[in-house]
Amino acid sequence: xxxxxxxxxxxxxxxxxxxxxxxxxxxxxxxxxxxxxxxxxxxxxxxxxxxxxxxxxxxxxxxxxxxxxxxxxxxxxxxxxxxxxxxxxxxxxxxxxxxxxxxxxxxxxxxxxxxxxxxxxxxxxxxxxxxxxxxxxxxxxxxxxxxxxxxxxxxxxxxxxxxxxxxxxxxxxxxxxxxxxxxxxxxxxxxxxxxxxxxxxxxxxxxxxxxxxxxxxxxxxxxxxxxxxxxxxxxxxxxxxxxxxxxxxxxxxxxxxxxxxxxxxxxxxxxxxxxxxxxxxxxxxxxxx
Amino acid sequence: xxxxxxxxxxxxxxxxxxxxxxxxxxxxxxxxxxxxxxxxxxxxxxxxxxxxxxxxxxxxxxxxxxxxxxxxxxxxxxxxxxxxxxxxxxxxxxxxxxxxxxxxxxxxxxxxxxxxxxxxxxxxxxxxxxxxxxxxxxxxxxxxxxxxxxxxxxxxxxxxxxxxxxxxxxxxxxxxxxxxxxxxxxxxxxxxxxxxxxxxxxxxxxxxxxxxxxxxxxxxxxxxxxxxxxxxxxxxxxxxxxxxxxxxxxxxxxxxxxxxxxxxxxxxxxxxxxxxxxx
Numbered sequence: 001x002x003x004x005x006x007x008x009x010x011x012x013x014x015x016x017x018x019x020x021x022x023x024x025x026x027x028x029x030x031x032x033x034x035x036x037x038x039x040x041x042x043x044x045x046x047x048x049x050x051x052x053x054x055x056x057x058x059x060x061x062x063x064x065x066x067x068x069x070x071x072x073x074x075x076x077x078x079x080x081x082x083x084x085x086x087x088x089x090x091x092x093x094x095x096x097x098x099x100x101x102x103x104x105x106x107x108x109x110x111x112x113x114x115x116x117x118x119x120x121x122x123x124x125x126x127x128x129x130x131x132x133x134x135x136x137x138x139x140x141x142x143x144x145x146x147x148x149x150x151x152x153x154x155x156x157x158x159x160x161x162x163x164x165x166x167x168x169x170x171x172x173x174x175x176x177x178x179x180x181x182x183x184x185x186x187x188x189x190x191x192x193x194x195x196x197x198x199x200x201x202x203x204x205x206x207x208x209x210x211x212x213x214x215x216x217x218x219x220x221x222x223x224x225x226x227x228x229x230x231x232x233x234x235x236x237x238x239x240x241x242x243x244x245x246x247x248x249x250x251x252x253x254x255x256x257x258x259x260x261x262x263x264x265x266x267x268x269x270x271x272x273x274x275x276x277x278x279x280x281x282x283x284x285x286x287x288x289x
Numbered sequence: 290x291x292x293x294x295x296x297x298x299x300x301x302x303x304x305x306x307x308x309x310x311x312x313x314x315x316x317x318x319x320x321x322x323x324x325x326x327x328x329x330x331x332x333x334x335x336x337x338x339x340x341x342x343x344x345x346x347x348x349x350x351x352x353x354x355x356x357x358x359x360x361x362x363x364x365x366x367x368x369x370x371x372x373x374x375x376x377x378x379x380x381x382x383x384x385x386x387x388x389x390x391x392x393x394x395x396x397x398x399x400x401x402x403x404x405x406x407x408x409x410x411x412x413x414x415x416x417x418x419x420x421x422x423x424x425x426x427x428x429x430x431x432x433x434x435x436x437x438x439x440x441x442x443x444x445x446x447x448x449x450x451x452x453x454x455x456x457x458x459x460x461x462x463x464x465x466x467x468x469x470x471x472x473x474x475x476x477x478x479x480x481x482x483x484x485x486x487x488x489x490x491x492x493x494x495x496x497x498x499x500x501x502x503x504x505x506x507x508x509x510x511x512x513x514x515x516x517x518x519x520x521x522x523x524x525x526x527x528x529x530x531x532x533x534x535x536x537x538x539x540x541x542x543x544x545x546x547x548x549x550x551x552x553x554x555x556x557x558x559x560x561x562x563x564x565x566x567x568x
Contacts, residue, residue, distance in 0.1 A: 010326050012299010012453040017478065038454035039297055039485065041478045060366065080386050092460050097366050097386030136489040139457035142428060170299040170453050171325035174428040194539035195304065195328035202326060205425045223530075224537035253506045256477050 002031065002156035003286045004149065004164045004183040008207075010199030012170035014191045015219040018252055018262065019275070020167035021045040024126050025261035026279045031161050032124065033152035034131035035145045035179045036169035037117060045261055048122030048129045056119050056132065058143045060096035060111040062089045068108035075100035075109060092137040116140045119147050121155065128155040141169075142178035149179070163286065170199075172206050184286055186212045187243060191220050192227035200231065204238060213285070214240045217278065221245035241285075244278045246271050291447045292560055293466040293495075297482030299453035301472045302502035302526070304328045305536060307450040309543045311416045313553035318445050321420035322462040323452040324406060324433040332541050333418055335411035343421065343436045344402035345385040345429075350376040354397035361389035361398060381428055406433035410440070417445075430458045438462070446557075455489050463490070468564040469497040470523065475507035483511060487518065496564050500556070503528040521563065524556045 007020045021042060024032045034042040062075075066087045075084045083093035084100050091114070101109040117134040130152035132144050152164045168179045180186055186207045190200040200216065207214045216235050221228040228245060235242045255265035263272045294307040304321075308329055311319040321329040348361070352375055359372040369383040370376065380403055390398045406423040419440045421433040430452070438461075441447045451462040463469055469490050473483040483499070490497045498521040501511060505528040515522050526532070535542045543550045 009299075011328070012326075013301060038456040039299075039482045041298070041481060044477050044481055078387070078391070092457070092464070095366075095384050095386065097384060097388050098364065099386050099388045099391060102364070102388065102391060134456055136455040136485070136492070137457060137460040139431075141456050171323075171430075172425055173325045173423060173430045173458070175456075176325075177426070177428045191537075193537040194331040195326075195536075198328065198331050199326040202425055209426050223533055227537055250506060253476055257508050259477065 002164045005185045006166040008168035009189045010203035014189045017041045021261040025263040030163040031152045031156045032129045033166045037132045037134040037144045042167045046124040048124045050122045052121040054119045056117040057113045061114040063112045065108045068106045141175040145175045145178035188216045192224040215243040217243045218245040220248040222247040291466045292468045293449040293463045294470045295451040296472045297486035303472045308332045310553045313550045314557045315415040318447045319418045321450045324421035324423045327420040333413040339410040341408045342404045343406040345432045346400040347403040348389045348398045349401045351397045354395045364392045408436045472500045474503045475511045480510040498523040500524045502526045
C-alpha cells in the first residue's frame with residue numbers, strides 16, 4: 001500500500017492546491033489525488049489527460065408517479081428534509097433516505113439511483129492522477145472522496161508508486177473527514193491571519209482525533225510575522241511539527257496564470273528551494289515509519 | 290431581504306465582503322453559514338455570546354425489545370445501523386431521516402436529541418451576528434446551517450456568508466436568497482470556480498453579480514467571462530497589502546479606510562435595485 005499524504009487547510013484559499021502541485025512536480029514519483037471533489041482546481045495546473053471516466057452513483061432520489069399520487073401529503077409530513085411537495089420533489093434537498101416511498105399508501109413513489117458526479121482516472125506529465133467532479137448541490141462528497149482515494153491507491157499499486165499525494169478540500173466536514181481517515185500524514189497549509197489560525201486549530205483537532213501525524217506550513221508568512229510566530233507556538237504546544245514557511249510572492253499567481261507548477265515555472269526560485277527541502281522532510285518522515 | 294455571499298473557491302474574500310458590507314450599511318443581520326470554519330467573528334470580536342445547542346434526532350434502540358430482525362439496518366440508506374449480536378448505531382453517519390423508527394415492527398426505536406454544533410448570537414456595532422459552529426468530527430453541516438438560517442428576519446437586511454464550493458451546504462445557504470454576491474479573484478482558480486458557481490445560480494434562477502477582489506494580480510479571464518455572460522461586476526477591491534494586513538489582524542478594512550464605507554453602501558444600493566428588477 002502506498003503511503004497517503006493529504007494537504008488540507010481548514011480555511012480556503014491558503015494555497016493547498018498550488019503547494020500540492022509543486023510537491024507533485026518535485027517528487028516525480030507519486031500518484032496525485034484531487035479530493036476537493038466539490039471545487040477541484042489541481043487539474044488546471046497538472047492538465048491531466050483523462051483515460052477513464054466513471055459515473056458516480058451512490059444515492060437515490062425520490063420520484064413520484066403523478067398518475068397514482070393522490071397528493072395526500074403524508075410524504076411531505078414525514079420528510080425531514082423538506083424535499084417533497086407532492087407531486088413535486090426538490091432533488092437538491094432530497095437525501096434519498098426512502099422514508100417517503102415507505103410510507104406512501106399508494107406506492108406512488110419510487111427511489112431512483114442518481115448520478116452525483118464523475119470519477120476520472122488520468123495521466124499527467126508527472127504521473128498518474130485520480131480525480132473527480134461532484135455535481136452541483138450533491139451531498140455525497142465523502143463517498144466520492146473515498147472513491148478517489150481508492151482509485152489512487154490502485155493506480156499506485158499498478159504503477160509501482162510509494163506515495164499518494166492528496167489535495168484536500170477546505171472545511172472540516174464530510175469530504176475532509178473522508179480525506180483524512182486512515183492517512184499517514186496531514187500537512188496543514190495555513191496563513192498568518194486570525195481566521196487562518198482559527199481554522200487551522202479546528203482542523204488540527206480533527207487530525208488529532210483521527211490520530212493522523214500532522215505538519216504545518218505557513219503560506220504568505222511575511223503578511224503578519226507576529227501571527228506566524230503564534231502559529232509556531234501553537235504547533236510547539238500541541239506537539240505538531242512545524243514544516244516551514246514561505247513568504248508572499250506574486251510568482252505563485254504568475255505560475256498559476258501560466259498553468260505551470262512553481263518548480264517548472266522557476267526552478268531556481270527561493271520558494272522552489274524551500275518547498276524542496278520541505279518535501280525532503282515529508283518523505284523522510286513517511287519512509288522512517 | 291436576503292443577500293448570500295458565495296464564491297466557489299475558498300479564500301477569495303467572502304467574509305471580508307460580508308462583514309464590511311454589514312458594517313457599512315448598519316442595522317443588518319450577518320449570518321455566518323460557513324459552520325465548518327466560521328470566520329466572521331474573527332473580524333468582529335464579539336464580547337459576549339448568547340449560545341444555543343444545535344441538535345439532531347438520533348435513534349436509540351431498546352435492546353430488550355429489539356429482536357435483531359435488522360429491518361432498520363436494511364432500510365437505512367446511510368448504513369448508520371448495524372445489527373450483529375446486538376444493535377449498533379453510528380451517530381455521525383445518521384442523517385436523522387427517521388426511517389428506522391418508522392420501520393421497526395417492535396417499537397424498539399426511540400429518537401433522542403444529539404448535539405452536533407452550537408449556534409451563537411451577538412451584537413457588534415450595528416451588526417447582529419449569528420454564527421454556527423459544527424463540532425469537530427461531525428461530517429454533516431446542514432442541520433447547523435439550517436439553525437443559522439432560522440434566525441433570518443425578513444423585515445431586516447440579512448447577509449449570509451456561505452461556505453466555499455458548490456455542494457449541498459452551499460446550495461442550502463443560497464436557496465431562498467433574493468440576491469447572490471459572488472466574490473472571486475482574477476486568477477485561473479478563481480475563474481474556474483466562479484464559472485462553476487454561476488452555472489448553479491443560473492439553475493436556481495437567483496439574481497447575482499460579482500465582486501472582484503485582489504484586482505491587480507492574475508489575468509483578465511474573470512472580467513471577460515462576466516462581460517460575455519452579462520454578469521455585472523458590482524465592485525472591485527484592489528490587491529492592497531494594507532487591506533491584507535488589516536484582515537490578518539482581524540480588522541474589517543472599512544474601519545481604517547472609511548472611504549470604503551461609501552463604496553459598500555453603493556454596492557448595497559445596486560444589489561437592492563438588481564434584486565428588485567429580478568436582475
